[in-house]
Amino acid sequence: MTTATLERPAATTLSFDQIQAFLYAEARALDDRDWDTWLTFYHKDCPFWMPTWDDEDKLTEDPANEMSLMYYPNKQGIEDRVFRIKTDRSSATSLPEPRTNHNLSNIEVTGREGTKITLRFNWHTLSYRYGDTDQHWGTSFYTIDTASGRPLITDKKVVLKNDRIHHVIDVYHI
Numbered sequence: 001m002t003t004a005t006l007e008r009p010a011a012t013t014l015s016f017d018q019i020q021a022f023l024y025a026e027a028r029a030l031d032d033r034d035w036d037t038w039l040t041f042y043h044k045d046c047p048f049w050m051p052t053w054d055d056e057d058k059l060t061e062d063p064a065n066e067m068s069l070m071y072y073p074n075k076q077g078i079e080d081r082v083f084r085i086k087t088d089r090s091s092a093t094s095l096p097e098p099r100t101n102h103n104l105s106n107i108e109v110t111g112r113e114g115t116k117i118t119l120r121f122n123w124h125t126l127s128y129r130y131g132d133t134d135q136h137w138g139t140s141f142y143t144i145d146t147a148s149g150r151p152l153i154t155d156k157k158v159v160l161k162n163d164r165i166h167h168v169i170d171v172y173h174i
Contacts, residue, residue: 013115014146019107019117019119020107022151026038030171030172033172038082042075045075046075048071048171049068051068051157053163097172098127098129098172099127100172104122106121115145115147116144117144120141121139121140123140124137134165134173136162136169136174137162141157141159142156142157
């Protein structure tokens with residue numbers, strides 16, 4: 001599915017198949033390292049948040065005042081991260097970039113209100129680099145809005161379930 005395929009007239013709702021295709025297309029953009037396409041999935045005001053566990057069973061609740069594994073208050077932060085990945089201007093950038101494979105499951109629509117759809121899904125990502133395969137898994141919570149005529153992620157929260165990791169985690173790992 002190309003970005004053009006995702007464009008459609010403004011609608012107040014998407015079918016489950018369209019939601020699933022949207023999520024798969026976002027994951028594919030990450031696996032293909034198609035950063036410019038990946039950025040088109042996000043609304044300009046979309047926060048991207050991965051809270052941390054403050055103990056074994058409680059997540060942090062406030063990204064402004066508590067520790068997070070990752071937090072970008074809007075798309076500009078996400079764009080900055082992509083710029084650093086593309087230009088190798090980050091100590092966290094892995095060279096060569098890992099090869100990833102995102103697998104999504106248990107996609108649930110948890111709410112619909114006007115043009116906004118809230119959902120949650122589980123994911124498992126395999127990452128290969130220097131002969132080693134790592135895996136990360138968790139649950140994501142998205143709000144998607146179709147008011148602009150195409151679905152856009154307006155809120156993204158990612159809960160990493162295996163947070164005891166031996167290297168820096170990046171956007172392509174989740």
